[in-house]
Amino acid sequence: METILGFDFGLKRIGVAVGNTLIRQAQPLTIINEPTNDGKFAAIASLLEQWRPARCIVGLPLHPDGAEHEMTLRCRRFANQLHGRFGIPAVLVDERYSSSVIGSERGSRIDDQAAAIILQQYFDQHGET
Incomplete structure (x- = not known):
């Protein structure tokens, strides 16, 4: 079993989701809302650890x-x-329709949910990982 993190990258916020290859279900984890790139990567480093x-x-x-x-x-x-x-x-996954699944209101802080949808698309597209 492997743990996998999913990211919905944005200039202001980065949504993060988590899942694993055993149950293959993505869950929203957090939203990184740091003002600087150094702050964003420090938060990512903490999550990776x-x-x-x-x-x-x-x-x-x-x-x-x-x-x-x-x-x-x-x-x-x-x-x-x-x-x-x-x-x-790092694997790139087409996210063209992820926003339409959860709605288009970006102001409602749905970045972690979008990350979960992106990660779930990865699980769905890659039977065995």
Whole structure:
């Protein structure tokens, strides 16, 4: 059994979810709301120390037609930073429709729920991990 963390990356907040390969169910964990990149990565380091995930899943935002945009590049960079800073594999998962599952009101602090949906999509797409 492996623990896996899922991330919904945003410029202001990062939603985090947790799950494992045994029960394959993602659960919202927390929202990182630090004003600086150093603060965000310190909070992530603490979560990685606590949960010791085998890999991290990062939502990859795309336009409905699959085209990339500015946040796509930022999410790719974030995934690369997770891998580079912490040595943990980071897998990108298409998150185009995750927001529609929980609603489009980003002001309601749903980032951890979005992270859970992204992680659940990963579990659903990757039978055995």
